[in-house]
Amino acid sequence: MTSxxxxxxxxxxxxxxxxxxAANKAAEYGLRVTVIDEFPEPGGRMLGQFHEESGxxxxxxxxxxELIAEAGRRGVRIRCGVSVYGMLKVDDRFxxxxxxxxxxxxxxxxxxxxxxxxxxxxxxxxxxxxxxGAAQVMANVNFVKPGRRGLIVGINVLAMAIARELSVSGVxxxxxxxxxxxxxxxxxxxxxxxxxxxxxxxxxxxxPILRMGSRIARSCNLAGWIANFFxxxxxxxxxxxxxxxxxxxxxxxxxxxxxVTLAQVDAKGEILDGSQWEEPVDFVALAGGLYPLAELAxxxxxxxxxxxxxxxxxxxxxxxxRTPVEGLYVAGNITGVESALVAMSQGRLAAASIGVxxxxxxxxxxxxxxxxxxxxxxxxxxxLIQFQPGIAEARRGIYRLWQETIEVGV
Amino acid sequence: xxxxxxxxxxxxxxFHQPITYTFNGKKLSGYRGEPxxxxxxxxxxxxxxxHEESGAARGFYCAIGHCMECRLxxxxxxxxxxxxxxxxxxxxxxxxxxxxxxITGRKLP
Ligand SMILES: Cc1cc2nc3c(=O)[nH]c(=O)nc-3n(C[C@H](O)[C@H](O)[C@H](O)COP(=O)(O)OP(=O)(O)OC[C@H]3O[C@@H](n4cnc5c(N)ncnc54)[C@H](O)[C@@H]3O)c2cc1C
Ligand code: FES
Numbered sequence: 001m002t003s004x005x006x007x008x009x010x011x012x013x014x015x016x017x018x019x020x021x022a023a024n025k026a027a028e029y030g031l032r033v034t035v036i037d038e039f040p041e042p043g044g045r046m047l048g049q050f051h052e053e054s055g056x057x058x059x060x061x062x063x064x065x066e067l068i069a070e071a072g073r074r075g076v077r078i079r080c081g082v083s084v085y086g087m088l089k090v091d092d093r094f095x096x097x098x099x100x101x102x103x104x105x106x107x108x109x110x111x112x113x114x115x116x117x118x119x120x121x122x123x124x125x126x127x128x129x130x131x132x133g134a135a136q137v138m139a140n141v142n143f144v145k146p147g148r149r150g151l152i153v154g155i156n157v158l159a160m161a162i163a164r165e166l167s168v169s170g171v172x173x174x175x176x177x178x179x180x181x182x183x184x185x186x187x188x189x190x191x192x193x194x195x196x197x198x199x200x201x202x203x204x205x206x207x208p209i210l211r212m213g214s215r216i217a218r219s220c221n222l223a224g225w226i227a228n229f230f231x232x233x234x235x236x237x238x239x240x241x242x243x244x245x246x247x248x249x250x251x252x253x254x255x256x257x258x259x260v261t262l263a264q265v266d267a268k269g270e271i272l273d274g275s276q277w278e279e280p281v282d283f284v285a286l287a288g289g290l291y292p293l294a295e296l297a298x299x300x301x302x303x304x305x306x307x308x309x310x311x312x313x314x315x316x317x318x319x320x321x322r323t324p325v326e327g328l329y330v331a332g333n334i335t336g337v338e339s340a341l342v343a344m345s346q347g348r349l350a351a352a353s354i355g356v357x358x359x360x361x362x363x364x365x366x367x368x369x370x371x372x373x374x375x376x377x378x379x380x381x382x383x384l385i386q387f388q389p390g391i392a393e394a395r396r397g398i399y400r401l402w403q404e405t406i407e408v409g410v
Numbered sequence: 411x412x413x414x415x416x417x418x419x420x421x422x423x424x425f426h427q428p429i430t431y432t433f434n435g436k437k438l439s440g441y442r443g444e445p446x447x448x449x450x451x452x453x454x455x456x457x458x459x460x461h462e463e464s465g466a467a468r469g470f471y472c473a474i475g476h477c478m479e480c481r482l483x484x485x486x487x488x489x490x491x492x493x494x495x496x497x498x499x500x501x502x503x504x505x506x507x508x509x510x511x512x513i514t515g516r517k518l519p
Binding site: 038039040045050057059061081083115116118125126127128129130131133134137138139140142143144145146147148168169170255256293 | 411412413414415417418419420423424425443444445448451452456457458461466467468469470471472473474475476477493494496
């Protein structure tokens with residue numbers, strides 16, 4: 001790289017499903033595109049994902065390979081192993097600071113994805129304690145088992161999806177339990193709230209108890225149902241014990257995980273006296289949920305909004321994926337945590353908006369943007385995995401806010 | 411830890427070129443291009459770093475570059491995130507080290 005840096009029409013940060021889909025569309029519209037990603041290979045979090053859909057396997061790695069092959073054909077430059085740590089708008093172009101020097105472009109798309117919410121548990125700094133996504137990446141991307149026998153702490157959609165993947169990959173799991181109650185865990189430690197969250201996945205659940213549980217949960221007193229009917233030892237979901245009445249109290253060991261102290265809890269998450277025991281494991285995966293990874297948008301001067309349904313603080317953006325910073329766009333999980341298919345359709349939509357703004361599409365651009373918007377809506381409505389309830393509604397709230405502020409020039 | 415040589419869904423895995431490197435002076439083996447943290451885990455090594463202040467043992471946490479817990483030292487590259495840094499033949503790697511603290515006056519042992 002020369003000190004003057006390289007010039008392209010569009011820099012995309014993140015080679016996940018959103019970034020790659022956007023890159024391919026933008027290149028189709030004739031733009032010169034550079035995609036930057038700090039992971040050694042492109043594909044983002046899709047690389048480690050696979051799940052069963054009515055008898056057939058959806059494999060993220062395959063979709064990533066297809067997107068990467070298309071990018072090659074279209075002349076998209078993908079640079080992996082490069083971190084972006086800053087950006088600055090000077091006149092009408094962005095200077096993007098990377099670990100290999102500065103890059104310049106009039107337009108930047110941030111597709112940096114999501115990160116995991118840390119979930120402190122006593123003993124969580126011991127080697128062998130990792131985030132649930134790390135267990136996924138070790139087993140399914142790096143092909144090294146995270147340990148001989150592990151325990152998952154935290155019950156949510158991501159934990160269940162990855163637990164399934166781990167068991168398919170041959171990783172042995174002692175079970176999935178709740179985090180300890182306390183100010184840090186909040187509702188995550190309460191059996192009731194967890195079963196409610198799991199409803200986002202219950203249609204995929206092979207366990208009749210869970211399917212039944214979610215149905216009952218919708219209609220009546222869930223806390224009472226768990227206290228009375230949820231089996232003390234848990235139920236098996238895809239052969240993994242799901243223990244809604246058990247919480248992790250502490251992780252123990254000398255310089256590495258050796259065991260976890262577990263305890264029985266009541267429906268409110270309070271520990272029952274004298275119910276503690278030790279479970280021998282050599283790794284622990286903590287599942288605290290996901291939040292949009294959006295620091296770069298903040299560095300670029302983009303205002304933020306707080307939307308819990310989408311994972312927390314996220315850059316304000318329009319339905320067309322524009323941000324209030326001219327020339328800066330967002331797509332994928334940086335705009336809220338959803339599945340990879342939604343991220344891909346958002347990427348294509350962002351590319352359409354960029355194509356229109358860069359005068360690369362010509363006439364008919366508005367129609368292409370409108371169609372891409374509809375496609376995002378359809379993909380969202382059909383999504384198999386929903387990380388939180390209420391996503392579509394929360395989205396509408398954001399777009400309303402955009403119209404009431406940015407569009408009218410507030 | 412065990413390597414998954416053949417994945418039931420993802421198929422044949424990508425271990426192609428075996429290489430050697432050293433970690434804390436010990437000669438180990440791994441595969442070219444895999445993240446250092448994965449190679450070390452396959453060798454049963456979880457302690458990647460001593461906490462700069464307390465000296466407590468630390469391992470990788472997120473495995474995707476977000477948390478900075480997996481910092482260690484690669485000769486010629488300085489401090490790197492081992493979950494993102496590809497393994498190369500002959501690399502000389504040492505764990506991240508505890509530091510002295512001038513403010514509290516704590517010296518290294
Ligand atoms: C750990 C984890 C596990 C997940 N597992 C599942 C699952 O099993 N099923 C599911 O449906 N969804 C899962 N998701 C949700 C997932 O985020 C979406 O499915 C989808 O991958 C989002 O696509 P994206 O393109 O927005 O971001 P990502 O796929 O996350 O891609 C973003 C890319 O940007 C790169 N990047 C970020 N910041 C920088 C920077 N500063 N410089 C350079 N590169 C950068 C990252 O390295 C990454 O490759 C998971 C998310 C996480 C975080
Ligand atoms: S383990 Fe989190 S940055 Fe490497």
